[in-house]
Amino acid sequence: MQESDGKRMQWVSHMVRIRDDRDQAAFAALFAHFAPRVKGFLMKSGADASLAEECAQEVMATCWHKAHMFDPARASVATWIFTIARNRKIDVLRKQRRPEPEDLAWGPEEEPDQADVMAMQQESEQLGQAIAELPEAQRELIQKAYFGDLSHSEIAAQTGLPLGTIKSRIRLALERLRHAMK
Amino acid sequence: MEQKITHHLTDEILMGYAAGTLPEAFNLMVATHVSLCDECRARVESYDAVGGAVLEEAPDHDMALAPGSFAATMALIAGGAPEEICTQHPQDAVLPQPLQDYAGGGIDSIKWRAVGMGVKQAILPTSKDASARLLYIPAGAAMPDHGHHGIEMTMVLQGAFQDDDDYFARGDVEVADSDLHHTPVADIHEDCICLAVTDAPLRFQGLLPKIAQRFARI
Numbered sequence: 553m554q555e556s557d558g559k560r561m562q563w564v565s566h567m568v569r570i571r572d573d574r575d576q577a578a579f580a581a582l583f584a585h586f587a588p589r590v591k592g593f594l595m596k597s598g599a600d601a602s603l604a605e606e607c608a609q610e611v612m613a614t615c616w617h618k619a620h621m622f623d624p625a626r627a628s629v630a631t632w633i634f635t636i637a638r639n640r641k642i643d644v645l646r647k648q649r650r651p652e653p654e655d656l657a658w659g660p661e662e663e664p665d666q667a668d669v670m671a672m673q674q675e676s677e678q679l680g681q682a683i684a685e686l687p688e689a690q691r692e693l694i695q696k697a698y699f700g701d702l703s704h705s706e707i708a709a710q711t712g713l714p715l716g717t718i719k720s721r722i723r724l725a726l727e728r729l730r731h732a733m734k
Numbered sequence: 735m736e737q738k739i740t741h742h743l744t745d746e747i748l749m750g751y752a753a754g755t756l757p758e759a760f761n762l763m764v765a766t767h768v769s770l771c772d773e774c775r776a777r778v779e780s781y782d783a784v785g786g787a788v789l790e791e792a793p794d795h796d797m798a799l800a801p802g803s804f805a806a807t808m809a810l811i812a813g814g815a816p817e818e819i820c821t822q823h824p825q826d827a828v829l830p831q832p833l834q835d836y837a838g839g840g841i842d843s844i845k846w847r848a849v850g851m852g853v854k855q856a857i858l859p860t861s862k863d864a865s866a867r868l869l870y871i872p873a874g875a876a877m878p879d880h881g882h883h884g885i886e887m888t889m890v891l892q893g894a895f896q897d898d899d900d901y902f903a904r905g906d907v908e909v910a911d912s913d914l915h916h917t918p919v920a921d922i923h924e925d926c927i928c929l930a931v932t933d934a935p936l937r938f939q940g941l942l943p944k945i946a947q948r949f950a951r952i
């Protein structure tokens with residue numbers, strides 16, 4: 553196992569400790585790593601420093617309160633936190649509701665298989681590496697698409713984003729959930 | 735699950751949904767389609783993963799936090815989770831949950847307004863940068879020509895429609911830009927209900943003279 557895979561699995565175990573034990577030390581580590589990133593994300597999206605600070609704190613508090621909703625067979629911790637921060641951005645900066653798809657229930661009684669979790673975390677790592685290896689111009693466009701306010705019509709179809717494998721992995725996780733719901 | 739969906743959303747739209755840069759009406763289209771389509775749900779979540787990777791690797795991620803930031807967050811947590819206004823609607827055969835949120839209930843609670851030739855519509859409350867509406871097209875009738883200028887997406891919720899060689903059933907989305915000239919016609923077997931969103935200015939009152947009712951050649 554690569555060291556960086558270990559890092560993503562470590563965040564997963566932090567989330568489990570927050571969920572099961574309300575572990576403040578685990579939360580402090582998560583906070584130290586992600587809160588500055590979330591603040592930076594919100595500032596690039598147009599928030600001033602004090603609004604971004606306030607929202608970053610709210611996003612991190614949401615991570616605590618919703619720890620039971622995190623499904624490590626479907627996403628990395630960074631991805632999950634990104635979605636919370638993005639929703640906060642839409643709510644606070646764009647002052648809009650964000651329609652969400654119907655839920656696929658996930659609860660502690662359906663603890664995901666450890667092999668699936670490992671595989672998902674590895675896919676996330678590989679996606680991160682693949683993005684890091686993209687040509688500079690393309691990588692910047694992706695960063696702007698997510699971190700700036702590039703409108704959807706300014707985002708040309710993203711060729712070269714290697715999403716095939718992570719998509720199949722997520723698809724598998726969704727099929728398991730559908731199966732479990734029957 | 736539902737029957738096989740063959741017409742999906744574009745990568746551009748799904749990525750915009752993940753990035754959080756779409757108009758609200760488009761977000762509603764994505765949330766509605768994804769409620770019925772696991773293929774696009776997986777694609778959206780892949781684009782979420784791109785967002786996660788960008789967040790993780792952001793070059794200047796060392797944004798300084800305010801002093802006492804962590805303590806303030808712990809105090810927030812101690813204050814308890816904010817109450818969520820999360821209304822779970824009863825399952826509806828036509829409207830998935832996100833649409834029920836905007837329509838204020840199931841298909842029977844829609845207040846339709848006639849726009850002529852048997853076609854009815856209900857405009858949904860979204861932000862002004864784009865618009866969303868439900869359309870009710872009698873079986874066999876032509877869909878109104880919106881003369882669109884911009885992106886327009888139409889998703890079938892009940893019944894089906896035919897557009898040239900393409901057949902769209904429940905869950906299928908037709909994505910059209912201003913270049914495409916289309917004349918969808920509702921299937922004769924059942925009245926057709928669609929969700930239509932567009933980022934062109936809303937101009938629907940008084941478009942009726944343009945509608946020529948046609949009957950499907952099925």
Ligand SMILES: [Zn+2]
Nearest residue numbers: 742743771774
């Ligand atoms: Zn789809």
